Amino acid sequence: MQPTAPPPYPVNFSVAYPDRPLNRLTSFFRLFTIIPIVIVLGTVYSGGAEWGQWGGDNGNHAQNVAYGFGGVLFFGPLLMILFRKKYPRWWFDWNLELQRFANRVTVYFALMDDRYPATDDQQSVRLDYLYPGGTLNRFLPIVKWLLAVPHYVVLFFLHIGAVVAVVITWFAILFTGRYPRPLFDYVEGVLRWQNRVTAYAFTLVTDRYPPFRLAP
Template identity: 60%
Template sequence: MKTTYPVTFSVDFPDRDLDRVSTAFRIFAVIPIGIILSLLSGASIRYVTSTNGTNETVTSVATGGGLLFLPLVLMIVFRQKYPRWWFDWNLQLLRFSNRVTAYLGLLDDRYPSTDEEQAVHLDLPYPDARQLNRWLPLVKWLLAIPHYIVLFFLVIGAVVAVIVSWFAILFTGRYPRG
């Protein structure tokens, strides 16, 4: 399929009988790989301890991709470079994240691999950082606010669709079409 979009993403339809037991307990089965994903993708952990109600100790830990975000933005802004190895890391992390999301969303009943493509296909072209507006990363998040509002409602619809699919797989053993 030839497309003019810069991002190509697809998930193979599971046109086979799915494992009902793994579907029933998917929320528990995803915990180990979800921990790995959160450690790699930049999740932050915050611990708050209170001794007598007035003194609080706050400890925050940022992991993985969260630590790699700011240096990349600074490199694009000031040097107009996006190293190929950094792009490859981000692309593989996105692919892994999408495999875990597809597994959690019942689109695949095979446990997500950390290195194989499986049923989720994602491809991005390598960008030329010299063609990017060097100051746009500093304000681009403002332009995303309407997008996040629309995504909020789309996520609600996706959660409802996953719940309906969960029941369909439990009763019929197949993912519903259409």
């Protein structure tokens, strides 16, 4: 009897290869063209809150208000999993959509797509989480960030390689208009690895330890 293949990892990531000439002009100025969408991403990706005052003259009769910011929901899901063994679906959807948006910006910066990142359309980037429901271990979220330390070390070196690959690709696009397929596959694999670690250690959507591989 043949051994049963393990189920696919519950985080799927892929980028459609641009099998066409890429825009040389926007690729050349990518460090500048990306600035507006990075600012937009920063407004929803940074977490926290700030207190201020609304109304009143010289502080008289002023009301204190809290200006909330977005960001990856970590502590909320952690507490819900710990005490209720539940991951609220709308928190799950928020984290998924935020990671999709962040990945579209990253893919644009890495020259893997010359279409400007959309705030809602998936474009060439596909990122999916399998909703865990009530299947998560209630205590693992406390230590997942620590268990993922080996991945942080490996990703540090993989990201160095990805930066070198993008620099080489920048010259390749300027001269040929094409993204070398081996470099594309490598950068895509690094982003896939990063997304699996993020899903495990920070968005907490799975208890399965991320595999040490670039491939799907």
